[in-house]
Amino acid sequence: MDMDVALLTRYLNGKCSAAEIVEVDRWVAADGRHAEWLFGMERIWALRDGQRFADPQSVDEAFGRLWTRLHRRDGVADARPARRAVPWQTALKYAAAAVIVVLLSVNLFHLTKGAADGGGENVIEVPRGQRIALTLPDATRVWLNSGSTLSYPSRFPAGGRTVKLSGEGFFEVAKSGSRPFTVESSTLNVKVLGTKFDMKTYPHENASVTLAEGAVEVSTVNGKYTVTLAPSQQAVYSETSGLTLRSDADADLARSWTAGELSFHEQTLTAIAVDLERRFDVSIRIDGEGLAEDRFTCRFASGATVEQIMTNLRDTKRMNYRIDGRTIDIIPYESRPVRRAVR
Numbered sequence: 001m002d003m004d005v006a007l008l009t010r011y012l013n014g015k016c017s018a019a020e021i022v023e024v025d026r027w028v029a030a031d032g033r034h035a036e037w038l039f040g041m042e043r044i045w046a047l048r049d050g051q052r053f054a055d056p057q058s059v060d061e062a063f064g065r066l067w068t069r070l071h072r073r074d075g076v077a078d079a080r081p082a083r084r085a086v087p088w089q090t091a092l093k094y095a096a097a098a099v100i101v102v103l104l105s106v107n108l109f110h111l112t113k114g115a116a117d118g119g120g121e122n123v124i125e126v127p128r129g130q131r132i133a134l135t136l137p138d139a140t141r142v143w144l145n146s147g148s149t150l151s152y153p154s155r156f157p158a159g160g161r162t163v164k165l166s167g168e169g170f171f172e173v174a175k176s177g178s179r180p181f182t183v184e185s186s187t188l189n190v191k192v193l194g195t196k197f198d199m200k201t202y203p204h205e206n207a208s209v210t211l212a213e214g215a216v217e218v219s220t221v222n223g224k225y226t227v228t229l230a231p232s233q234q235a236v237y238s239e240t241s242g243l244t245l246r247s248d249a250d251a252d253l254a255r256s257w258t259a260g261e262l263s264f265h266e267q268t269l270t271a272i273a274v275d276l277e278r279r280f281d282v283s284i285r286i287d288g289e290g291l292a293e294d295r296f297t298c299r300f301a302s303g304a305t306v307e308q309i310m311t312n313l314r315d316t317k318r319m320n321y322r323i324d325g326r327t328i329d330i331i332p333y334e335s336r337p338v339r340r341a342v343r
Helices: 005-012 018-030 032-051 056-070 089-117 269-280 306-314
Strands: 121-125 132-135 141-144 149-153 161-172 181-184 188-192 196-201 207-213 216-220 226-229 234-238 242-246 262-268 283-286 295-300 320-324 327-331
Touching: 005 018, 018 032, 032 132, 188 196, 188 207, 207 216, 216 242, 226 234, 226 242, 262 269, 269 283, 269 295, 269 306, 269 327, 295 306, 306 320, 306 327
Parallel strands: 161 181, 283 327
Antiparallel strands: 121 149, 132 141, 141 161, 149 161, 161 196, 181 188, 188 216, 196 207, 207 234, 216 226, 234 242, 262 295, 320 327
């Protein structure tokens, strides 16, 4: 893998510095197999605490099946590395028994859907509280945020490359001659040849496209608006305002979630609460006249807990909060908080 094990461990634990996150990003960008490996390990890492007492032999076998699946595209019958070649295997394998069920269940859903309609369609659904990275058949790399769904064919036809997104994804589109790459959603469609952009299109929320590199054509599904974006521009669509254009968008900020960060620029408390609900799989209620539309600008490093984030927001002296289990009540600052850890 040619990557420092300690660095990958810090990344999986959310303890990397900004420079180390860049290093991991470069490693992932160097080979699509790295992205798939890291995705698998993130899923394992999330479940490792619940597998401390799993049977070693059965877990070892499950880990072998998982590793083989992650590297199947290499065309190698048994791609699982020797134990001495992967020193972190011992630390991770005891989480594999549970995660193998998750991964294989998703894969079986793909196969069943493809067999039923003959189209070989893949559907990736990201649960709340998780994010993944994957490589599409044309070598395009995609990061999917919590609560997102991506549909794409097992093989793109000669005429073009089309995927469907619900939620948020960051795309690094591989150039493929004259074959356009199109992302379709319920509100916006994006058409490109080769570029990097973030697209956010959750149901019942304003949709946006933020361009990092290249150029993209953004159009509304109803056909009323079309705009071509340049780098650092953002198109935002709402049913009330239509399509609006921002020319000072921060593309790095828009994609910061791919590294586990949470970033908000002049966002309402309502919008922040929705993102926090997806990230931490909690329920947030806002109580207080005008508080829901109060705006905040803040940025949180990977690994920040929801209570740390709420405390940071409270320290602005514009709001307070109470936590009870997985429910968070945001209240006016004058109220005294009763804080209990999220379970």
